[in-house]
Amino acid sequence: MIPPATTPEICTPSCDPSHTAPSPTTARPIAALNRQVEENPPVFDTPLETQRLNAHFLLSNLSIYERRRHEAAQDDRCKIAFALERLQTSPKALSKFCACGSNATVWRHRNLKHEVRVRCHKCGHRLCPACAAEAGWVIQKSLTELGERAGHNLSLITLTLKHGKAPLATFLTRLVTGFRELRRTMVWRTAVKGGAWIIEVKRGRDGDWHPHIHVLADANYIRPGELQAAWLASTGDSSVVDIRRRTPFAGARYVAKYLVKPVPPSILATTADLEEFILATKRVRRCATFGTWRGTKLTELYVEELWAEAHDPGNPENWEMICHYADMIDLKNKGNREARELYAALTRNQKGHPP
DSSP states (O other), X not given: OOOOOOOSOTTSOBOOTTSOOOOTTTOOXXXXXXXXXXXXXXXXXXXXXXXXXXXXXXXXXXXXXXXXXXXXXXXXXXXXXXXXXXXXXXXXXXXXXXXXXXSOEEEXXXXXXXXXXXXXXXXXXXXXXXXXXXXXXXXXXXXXXXXXXXXXXXXXXXXXXXXXXXXXXXXXXXXXXXXXXXXXXXXXXXXEEEEXXXXXEEEOTTSOEEEEEEEEEEEOOOOXXXXXXXHHHHHSSOOOEEEEEOOHHHHHHHHHHHHHSSSOHHHHTSHHHHHHHHHHTTTOOSEEEEETTTTOOTTTTSTTTGGGTTSOTTOGGGEEEEEEHHHHHHHHHTTOHHHHHHHHHHHHHTXXXXX
């Protein structure tokens, strides 16, 4: 049984105590480790015994790859995990969130030996920073392809709801309802063919919630004054809009950046705001398509196929497991040439897209 964590500094976790350094007799080359993996394949499900553990324990015992996967947002991840625990999230969901990045193994393409990837357990939680970054990258790629079909008619539209002191859930309901009503107006129906929308929420310095909808749309020219009047009629009190032409790449990158960080820094600053945000957005879509873009799966490459997206993503059987990630790191630290080359290939292949 893994001993409980003794340090209160959960945001700087130590190595996984369940993984001991290999002795000289076990520090075998990659080929031998491959045979060991075949005999003991990794399990990509959350262990049932961890479902009873709390977030402090789970976040204090991270493996090597878990620390690497979450190093850019580990503090944010800790705050979100503790908020989920306070809100009485189910133990299974909490343990799955905290185990994101565990059971990491190294895979190589059977025909293209230079193509290597890391596969691990991914929680897919809407608030996980690492999973959100991967989803945002895939959505940006999908939106860029859709935007190229629209050509010069691609527009970026921002619709702002008047801020105030009301609960966030009320604002989100009004925002989604107002956008639905706007799509029924003659101004919108005659100009916009289809598109995708993403919700952005910020906590202003004045203490008010500031909700927005960013729309990437295949649309003809719309007079700003007409769009303002239609948005005011749809919401009853809001008339702030912005519309401008964008290239497919620039428009997709601007819209997708709000998905990369699932919780904005202004909301992470206080515990009350974070908990209200989690509860208010629990059953609210933050990204969707409409019109001629409806039915497009923006995250169709997400999770299972993402690790193989470089070549033939539809045929994961062309990839073979080489070894466990931690064993590769142990061999690399001991000076094994094959392990060093494998680690260098992983670092080189992961530049520009998620691990």
